[in-house]
Each structure stands twice: as structure tokens, then as C-alpha cells.
Amino acid sequence: MKRRAGEREKELKKKKLLEELGEGRLPYMTPADADFHQLWKTKYSKLVFRKSDTVPEELHQMVQESFLTLRKHGCFFQDLVRI
Structure with missing residues (x-):
């Protein structure tokens, strides 16, 4: 019951x-x-930025599927903040 309210x-x-x-x-x-x-x-020092053609296609596909799964479950809305 508490979970539903949350x-x-x-x-x-x-x-x-x-x-x-x-x-x-x-x-x-x-x-x-x-x-x-x-x-x-300062904020994303461990984030690696590479050209997409240097990353294996299999990894692209895995990451895309992961993001789609997160979106399907509404996870991206948790980080919205007031501007």
C-alpha cells in the first residue's frame, strides 16, 4: 500500500x-x-567522449536496447529538474 502511494x-x-x-x-x-x-x-570527468565509429556496433546495439528499456519503464523522467 505504501509503495503504491509513493x-x-x-x-x-x-x-x-x-x-x-x-x-x-x-x-x-x-x-x-x-x-x-x-x-x-568539472561534473562529468569520468565520461568518455569518442566518435561513434570507434565504438563496436555490438556495443551501440546493447546501449540502444538498454536506453529503450529504461525509457519503457519511465526511468528518464526521474532526472527531470526545474530550470
């Missing part, structure tokens, strides 16, 4: 945040942005 609360928060976002897009940074590399060094 899931319901999480679902309501997710719905509210998505309504606030509306059709707007979440901002994100790319290597072309001025602060990208500094942010990468």
Missing part, C-alpha cells in the same frame, strides 16, 4: 513537471557551446 506521488510530480514544460524543450549543451568542456571536466 508511485502515485512520483507519477503526479512527473505529470506536473511535464505540464509545466509544455511543448518547450529542455536545454542541453553540445561541444559547440562555450562552457561545454569546462562543465564536462
